[in-house]
Amino acid sequence: MAEEKKYRQFQVSKDLKRLMAKHYALGRYYRYWGRPLRRKLAWITSGAPVELLRAFKIYSVYPEQYGAICSTAKATEKLCQAAEAAGYSQDLCSYARSHIGSILRPDLAPMQGLPKPDLLVACNNICGTVLKWYEALAHLLKVPLLVLDTPYLPGEQTEHAQQYVLEQLQSMVAHLEALTGRKLDRQELKRQLTRSAEMTKLWREIRELAQAHPSPLNGPDLFIQMAPIVAIRGSQEGIDYYRKLKAETEERVRRSEGSILEEKIRLVWDNIAIWPKLFSFTKMFTERGACFVTDTYSGGWTAELAPGDPMESLAATYTEIFLNRSPEFRAQQMIQLIEAYGANGFVLHSNRSCKPYSLVQEVIRRRVMKKTGVPGLMVEADMADPRAYAEESVRTRVEAFLETLQA
């Protein structure tokens, strides 16, 4: 309760609950009406070109988001143990482990697991893990797997990488045509891209409102409100929801209402949220007037669509996402956020599960501190597995960090 007093809830959040519940409930119906309507259900990675699937009337659900749901529902530990008992190492990404656990033990899983898919679609722009995870899923479930290989970019995008991705997209179209029995409707793809772009723009604008002092948004707001941009990107309902959220956020700014009651310190967050401790972790900061005004994680869904015809645009946009780029690029991104949002510090969640996000963070931390003079704190935890969270040591580090910032 004490937490609520220090924290302002968004009115619109009750719509969010309904929206997401509906999204998952609809997925469940595909078992019944998918076949007669020739509509397929896909499991898809968060960085895959969902617009293409939507153009084929494929309904997509996101096992990564489901991993976060399991975690907030406190189911991760048991689900991970189920996967571990089947031989999956404890060092594998906890989204993947808990999701595989939910297939092996639906009785332990929120919503009894995700509805079984007709196909799997993975894009390795976020990590190599998703390829292995989806290979394992294809092997377990005996359903087709489509993979989009977006080469890592040590420097700038290259023409041959873009061409390679484009060719794969074209071949993905052929596979989707065969799987769905539909021809690609290019107009529909264009419409999907336009709607995605509109929703992404709204999400970007909402986030930019947090440049205001005090910030209308804090870390948990960003992490909770990102659900639609991940799961229902490009849907009219998602667009409508973000319009309402934007209006409410603007209202907060007009009234100079911060997300936390007394904002004294402004921080940038790096990496996925610590879902099992989302509120208790943030509380250590809000208690001392520290607000996470922006972050790199939920900001991953704000990239503008690259120009060009729809397929070229998809190829470039999905290859250039930040997790597919060098630490130099990511440090620069952090510096820009610190400057634009007037941050006094940054916190990097060294996330055991997510190696591509985490292994370069120390290099980024040093680089950013050197260039900006703004201090950065590293905290080791895991985005979903509560077993990797050492409460006391995290608290000591956070307190010491905030004290230096206050001094």
Added chain:
Amino acid sequence: MDITMVKAEEELTFLLEEAVLRGKNAAERYPEQRFFGYLCSYYPEELILAAGLEPLRLLPGSDPANPAELPSYCCSLARGTLAEAKKGKSGLVGVGMAHTCDTMQCLDGIWSDRFGRENVLPIVPPVLLNAPGARRYYQREIEELSAKLLRLSEIKRSFSNEEALEWAWQVCTRARQLAAELDELRPRLPSPLVSALLRAGQLLPKERFIEALLTVLPLLHIKAGEDSGRYRVLVSGAVLETDSLFQMVEDLNGRVVADDTCTGYRHYAQNIVGGANDKIRVDEAPRDSRDSQSQNSMNSRESVLTQIVQRYVTMPPCPCRSQGLEKRLDYLEALALKRGVQGAILAIRKYCEPHAWDAVPLKERLEVRGIRTLILELEASEVGGQERTRLQAFLESLSN
């Protein structure tokens, strides 16, 4: 003993010493060579050689390493090689890694942050080796890397890079052929010996390795005993910088008759997937210059480059590349059956995701074929008392 055998013994000792040294002070020991350090068997050694440099596979040192740039939950291969590089004094002209897993991707960024992008030359092979456009993409990556290596090396010579590539291709092919001959003898030779010789080939100047192995092979043919009656096992895994595991298998009356490790035979194996009949589609060839004058040299360049691409695309897949999971399982099953293994040891370096993922379906597949499989998680490549107990129980179970 005749003189050639005396020479062969000497050369064998030399190769084994090199294997133990793991490339340490290579630049000092071979002052006439210039070394370029690389990580991962998908880094085309041919390009390094053609640029007048010697490829040197980077391996972790013998002490546990925890460089500040990397968290504890990162594999000891990345931690160890970074720690070695930070010591400086390696005398390397530059380093490069082939993009494989998330960890290697990060290591590339960390290295280039520390040593400068111009000295750290990555290559990003396609992950989906048989995706449309993958070969053309790979070839362009190879061409660009080749140009960067030439710039780094600043070599001046009287012949063209095409000729240099052709020569380098032949050198590497020769090394691979000799390694294949050695691998055939594996069931009849002590396992740590074979593992050490194959590792030496990734640490020594290439032509020196070929010369030594050519001298040693006749001796090995003589040394190769009868089929040993030991437990026949397959070992699969990533990098093994020492022979510790192979030694322990041997101590426990086992024999590694089939090897699928990054630093073992997989590094050398040719044309496994697809094989010679796997034709390269004409539309996959690069469309570069149309200039008829340069057409001849273009053709030779294309052919050597396409050969290089073909080799890396068709070598036995590691878990970081994909032609569909089943391809790798099929290959390993076939290898296990061909060599008549009774058991398989899947050596997984702690925190190595790609190998840990594949271990689950691989164990399932091999066990269906009646091949008992042990997943052995190791911090590095050294095995100790705990592993001994597990290995002993495992090997003894093979007689049942």
